[in-house]
Every structure is written in structure tokens, then in C-alpha cells.
Amino acid sequence: MTPVVVQLNLIVADLDRSHRFYQRLGVEFIPRNRMGAGPAEAWVSVGTGITVVLHSTGFAHWWDESAPQPVAGGAQMDLQVDSPERLDALVAAIAADGGVVIKPPADMPWGQRFAVVADPDGYRVGLKAERDSSGA
Template identity: 55%
Template sequence: MPNIAQVNLVVSDINHSRSFYELLGVSFLGRDRTGNGAPEAWVSQNIGITMVLHSTAFAAWWDPSSPQPARGSTQVDLEFDSREEVDAILGRLQEQRSTVVTPAREMPWGQRFTVVADQDGNRVGLKAPRSSS
């Protein structure tokens, strides 16, 4: 069974959004695609579920589909135990002609990752560790 891994909010100004959520009591850790640059996203640390504030440019990098994720977009990520489980679910979705927004691929942060969309266009990320657990 999958677990909700995180909720992604695509925002126009990650620092302004971070300040807003910090006023609500949320603390954050910065993230970027290389691991050593300026933050392109802020990851919550203390609210029970991971909420990530993504810049539009960072969201466009991990989801290069068209139309691009825009400010105000939300995506829920589900985490599975293995990449094989993600690939099997993706295969079943493709058999049903569900929308695959981005193909499954290995991401620099150490996970197998794909984005699918439900019938209403809501995006759902499917992720698992690179190697089976």
C-alpha cells in the first residue's frame, strides 16, 4: 500500500511563501536539484506530513510536461515500497489509457519517480526507492 509521501505546492515566490507558512509555525529545510545550490524548494520539517514549496522553475524541471505546473498547482506524491511496484502500477494505468504526465525515471534525490493524472487532471507523483526494499 502506498503512503502519502508529500504534498507539493507550486508557488510564484518560494521565499515569500516560506515566510507565510513560517508565520503558521512551519519550519523548512531548503532543497535544490544538485544538493549544494540556492534553494529551489522548501521542505517542511515539523507538520506530520511533508509539504514542499516548489518554485515554478523547479517544478518545470521535475515535471517537464505541457502545460507546465503553474503557481497554485498542487500535487500529492504517493510513496511505494519498490520501483517494481511503481512500474507495475504505471503499466496498469497505461493499459487503461490513463494519462502519464512524465515517464518513470531515476531522480537525483534517490528515487524512481513518475507523474500521472486522474480523469480531472489532478497530478499524482508515484515514487519509490531506486533499488527494491
């Protein structure tokens, strides 16, 4: 299965300022907070085709504690792959080819297996796979 681009993450220095900017362009958002409620730590676009998420640096550091940390002005494209096993194999192949693995594969609290690699120019690429019901 070919990976599908499912999300573009924009790491922003001032979440409110960026939210207002994109709202002016007509983008609608819903808030996201790691606790499920509380002030927005990220804004998730609605109806944009590919989901665009504005992340505060603090929220990005929560879901990706690896080094180097996501920074304001950085972008990360997320690809959906068909299985956790495929995700692990892709990351292993990238590492074997001398590529950069930023965040090794891990099972995340939102129900996906997730990893972050760097493309040859340093752009972050998130890899996501739905975990099966057994939690694998």
C-alpha cells in the same frame, strides 16, 4: 503494499512570499537547491507529519520536464510505493485504462524511480519508489 502519502508539493509563483506565509502559520522549513547549495529553490517542511514542499516553478520544471509543466497554484501529492517494478506496473495499468501519464517512470538523481500521473480531475500524483542498490 498500500501506497503511503509521503509528500504534498505546492507549486508557487513567489517562493519567498509563500515561504513567509507558511512560516507565519508556524511551519518550519529547510531549504533545498538542485545543486545541493545556493539560494533556496524549494522549502521542505520539518515536523508536519506529511512533508509539504514549496517549489518554485523553475525547480518544479527541473524535476518534471514533462508537459504540461507544473504551474503555480498546482498541487501534487506524492505516493511512496514498495518497488520500482510496482511503480512501473501501476503506471502501465493507468495508461491501459485510458488514464493520463504526465511523466513516464524514470530513475531520478536523488535515488528513486519517479513518475507523475493525473487523477480523473487533473490533479498530479507523483509515484515514488526507492531504487535498489544495483540502480534498477
